[in-house]
Amino acid sequence: MNTPSANLPNAVELKPGTLIHGVILGCFCLGFGLLLALTYSRTRDDIAARGLEDKQNSLRQVIPPGLHDNDPVTDTLAMSDAAGKPLTVYRARREGRVTGVAYEIAGPGYSGEIRLIMGIAADGKLLGVRVLAHKETPGLGDKIEVKKGDWILRFDGLSLGQPPAELWKVKKDGGQFDQFAGATITPRGVLVAIRSGLDFFAANRAALTAEN
Amino acid sequence: MATDYRTLVKDGLWNNNGVFAMMLGLCPAMAMTTSATNGLGMGLATTAVMAAASCLVSLFRKLITREVRIPVFILISAAMVTMVDLAMNAWMHELYKVLGLFIPLIVVNCLPMARFEAYASKSPPLPAFVDGLFMGLGFTIALVAIGAIREITGSGTLFADASLLLGPAFKVIELRLLPADSGVLMMILPPGAFLATGLLVVVKRLLDRRIAAAKAKAPNVVHSPA
Numbered sequence: 001m002n003t004p005s006a007n008l009p010n011a012v013e014l015k016p017g018t019l020i021h022g023v024i025l026g027c028f029c030l031g032f033g034l035l036l037a038l039t040y041s042r043t044r045d046d047i048a049a050r051g052l053e054d055k056q057n058s059l060r061q062v063i064p065p066g067l068h069d070n071d072p073v074t075d076t077l078a079m080s081d082a083a084g085k086p087l088t089v090y091r092a093r094r095e096g097r098v099t100g101v102a103y104e105i106a107g108p109g110y111s112g113e114i115r116l117i118m119g120i121a122a123d124g125k126l127l128g129v130r131v132l133a134h135k136e137t138p139g140l141g142d143k144i145e146v147k148k149g150d151w152i153l154r155f156d157g158l159s160l161g162q163p164p165a166e167l168w169k170v171k172k173d174g175g176q177f178d179q180f181a182g183a184t185i186t187p188r189g190v191l192v193a194i195r196s197g198l199d200f201f202a203a204n205r206a207a208l209t210a211e212n
Numbered sequence: 213m214a215t216d217y218r219t220l221v222k223d224g225l226w227n228n229n230g231v232f233a234m235m236l237g238l239c240p241a242m243a244m245t246t247s248a249t250n251g252l253g254m255g256l257a258t259t260a261v262m263a264a265a266s267c268l269v270s271l272f273r274k275l276i277t278r279e280v281r282i283p284v285f286i287l288i289s290a291a292m293v294t295m296v297d298l299a300m301n302a303w304m305h306e307l308y309k310v311l312g313l314f315i316p317l318i319v320v321n322c323l324p325m326a327r328f329e330a331y332a333s334k335s336p337p338l339p340a341f342v343d344g345l346f347m348g349l350g351f352t353i354a355l356v357a358i359g360a361i362r363e364i365t366g367s368g369t370l371f372a373d374a375s376l377l378l379g380p381a382f383k384v385i386e387l388r389l390l391p392a393d394s395g396v397l398m399m400i401l402p403p404g405a406f407l408a409t410g411l412l413v414v415v416k417r418l419l420d421r422r423i424a425a426a427k428a429k430a431p432n433v434v435h436s437p438a
Contacts, residue, residue, distance in 0.1 A: 020277065028272075028288075036294055
């Protein structure tokens with residue numbers, strides 16, 4: 001099976017039996033590939049359902065259920081943020097009227113990006129902010145998680161004018177929000193994110209709260 | 213040659229422990245052990261993959277030629293890990309949210325690779341399965357021990373959030389041993405992993421030496437009653 005071809009003068013002469021190794025490896029790849037394809041097709045729908053539930057759970061934390069009679073997860077609006085990046089906006093409606101919106105925001109943390117979700121009522125008041133993912137130092141920066149502290153709850157009910165825009169900073173930077181012991185960069189990143197989210201709402205208010 | 217399962221069990225759990233004796237799989241052993249619960253979860257996931265993959269390697273051992281054994285071993289363990297990853301995401305989603313990040317790390321753990329090469333590829337399926345299982349359990353014990361030391365000294369808790377991993381019935385093993393915020397933060401950070409692992413290696417060596425000394429004193433007793 002491995003006789004060097006006379007027609008190809010430059011063909012490398014294979015060591016006897018080399019081909020069989022390739023065939024064996026190929027067979028294993030094929031077999032396990034099929035097994036993986038089967039597993040994927042069996043789990044695909046369940047994984048998608050779990051992903052949707054996760055999203056509903058995080059939206060429920062920033063949009064109170066009393067505010068809407070629709071399912072905000074499926075009532076989305078594709079927008080782009082100030083930097084031109086695509087942003088999905090989830091809308092809460094009651095009797096067709098938009099009562100609030102939620103979208104993801106992000107800010108620079110101590111070690112990587114902090115991703116949050118923010119809910120904001122149609123009148124511009126913050127309904128809530130929650131951390132989705134971060135890589136902050138355990139025991140220090142992770143106090144931004146609602147599980148580990150109530151720091152993140154202090155933004156509920158505030159808006160861009162209340163407090164004034166220039167006070168949306170941590171105290172160390174001349175703002176009005178407490179940083180927490182040993183960590184300034186993390187709260188600063190969260191405030192940058194919230195501020196950008198509030199600015200986004202202010203800039204796109206009409207589009208965000210439009211009926212359709 | 214008859215397989216001595218007792219030796220397999222003892223080697224896996226203690227004598228030839230993956231982390232403390234062979235010094236393998238140190239990357240997950242250090243990265244994953246910020247708490248005892250994390251260590252337990254990672255250990256159990258590794259155990260499941262190792263036992264199943266060892267068994268598979270052994271079943272195919274006559275087909276796998278020497279030249280391609282390494283890629284085939286990697287293929288087998290990567291396929292097992294991906295299947296576990298997908299299945300957990302679909303059917304054990306709460307657990308997946310805790311462990312999901314770390315499941316793919318099992319592929320790059322050199323402990324399964326070492327056992328495939330040194331044992332599973334040369335033994336029948338059952339001993340290979342037992343070897344994979346107990347090497348995995350030994351790994352789990354090591355991870356829980358490192359995690360426990362780091363969690364107690366770093367956060368003052370033990371088995372925090374274990375109910376997320378094992379179910380609500382395990383709420384009782386979630387302990388707070390020291391007041392909140394009194395832990396040494398360094399122990400949860402990477403240096404703590406090196407300190408705790410090093411300390412446990414020393415403890416194991418000291419115990420081994422003591423056992424050897426006790427055996428030397430009573431050379432006629434082959435099976436000590438204890």
